[in-house]
Amino acid sequence: MKSPNPMEVELKLALAPTGPAALTQHPYLASHAVRKQTLTNTYFDTPQGDLAKAHIALRLRQVDGQVLQTVKTAGQGGGGLSQREEWEWQVAGPQLDLASIAKLPPFQGELSGVLDALAPQLSTDFTRRSWQLKEGAQGQQSHIELVLDEGEIISGGYRTPIREAELELKGGEPEALWALALKLAEQVPLRPSDSSKASRGNALSTQHWPLPEAHSPAEWLHRATLALDAYHDSQQASFLNDAQQALATLAEHPELDATARAYAQALPGALDADGQPNAAYGKAALALAHRLAYQTALR
Known part of the structure; x- marks a missing residue:
C-alpha cells in the first residue's frame, strides 16, 4: 500500500x-x-x-x-x-x-x-x-x-x-x-477547481451536474467553483450564469470582513465571456479561499 x-x-x-x-x-x-x-x-x-x-x-x-x-x-x-x-x-x-x-x-x-x-x-x-x-x-x-x-x-x-x-x-x-x-x-x-477527474467523468456520463446549496461565504465560493467546472464540461450557459450569481452573492455576503470582501468583489469581472479566468481571478480566488479556510480553522 x-x-x-x-x-x-x-x-x-x-x-x-x-x-x-x-x-x-x-x-x-x-x-x-x-x-x-x-x-x-x-x-x-x-x-x-x-x-x-x-x-x-x-x-x-x-x-x-x-x-x-x-x-x-x-x-x-x-x-x-x-x-x-x-x-x-x-x-x-x-x-x-x-x-x-x-x-x-x-x-x-x-x-x-x-x-x-x-x-x-x-x-x-x-x-x-x-x-x-x-x-x-x-x-x-x-x-x-x-x-x-x-x-x-x-x-x-x-x-x-x-x-x-x-x-x-x-x-x-x-x-x-x-x-x-x-x-x-x-x-x-x-x-x-473542486472537481476531481473521476467526478467530472461521472457527471459527463450522466449529463448531470448538481450544485450544492450555499449559505456561508465558503459555501458560495464552492458553489461558484463547481458551477464553473460544470460549465466548462457541459458547455451549458446556465452554469456560467449560476457561477456569476454565486460570485455576486458572495461579494455582498455580510459575514465577509473588509479584506475578504475586496477579494470577492474582484472575482466577477475577472472572468471573460467564456468563463475563463485572467491572472487577477486566480490571485483573488486563491487569496479569498485561503482566508476563508483560515477563519474556519479558528472557529
Whole structure:
C-alpha cells in the first residue's frame, strides 16, 4: 500500500487555454527539472454507480511500464484545496486486485457486496509534466509535487479536455501549497477547481451536474467553483450564469470582513465571456479561499 496513513493533501487548479504555456514558462520553474509521462487511466464502478454515489474513485493507471491501482475517498475542503484518503499499489496487470480492495476501510460496509460487479466506466488519458519543489525557509521546507496534466476525459460517449495543475503536499505544512499557488497565479491564468477527474467523468456520463446549496461565504465560493467546472464540461450557459450569481452573492455576503470582501468583489469581472479566468481571478480566488479556510480553522 502507498502509506500507513494515506491522506492526500492537494490544491487543484483549472487552467485557461493559455495557462499550460504560461505555467511551463514561469521563471520559478526554470531552475527545476521536469519529468514528462504519459498516463492512461481506467476508472471502475458498478453499472448502478455505487462507488460514485459513495464519492469513491477506483482506477487502474498505466505509467512507465507499470500498472498502479488506486482508491480515493471524497475530498474534504474547498477553494481548490482537498484532503482525502488514498491507497495506491502496483498490480501485475490490467485487472483489478479485488482481494486487496476488499481489505480497505471504504469497502468494509455496504460496498463489500459490489466488488464482483465492478467494470470499466470511464477513462482519462493525459500527458503529465511534474516538478519536485521545496517551499519555505531552510530547515522548515515543505516538499510539493507540482503536476501539469493535459489530455481528455472520455465517458459515456462524451469527451471533455483536461487542462489542470495539481499541487500535492509530499511533506511539510499545507500553508506551503497556498504560497506556491499564489506565486504561480501572478503570471498564470488559473482558478481553483473542486472537481476531481473521476467526478467530472461521472457527471459527463450522466449529463448531470448538481450544485450544492450555499449559505456561508465558503459555501458560495464552492458553489461558484463547481458551477464553473460544470460549465466548462457541459458547455451549458446556465452554469456560467449560476457561477456569476454565486460570485455576486458572495461579494455582498455580510459575514465577509473588509479584506475578504475586496477579494470577492474582484472575482466577477475577472472572468471573460467564456468563463475563463485572467491572472487577477486566480490571485483573488486563491487569496479569498485561503482566508476563508483560515477563519474556519479558528472557529
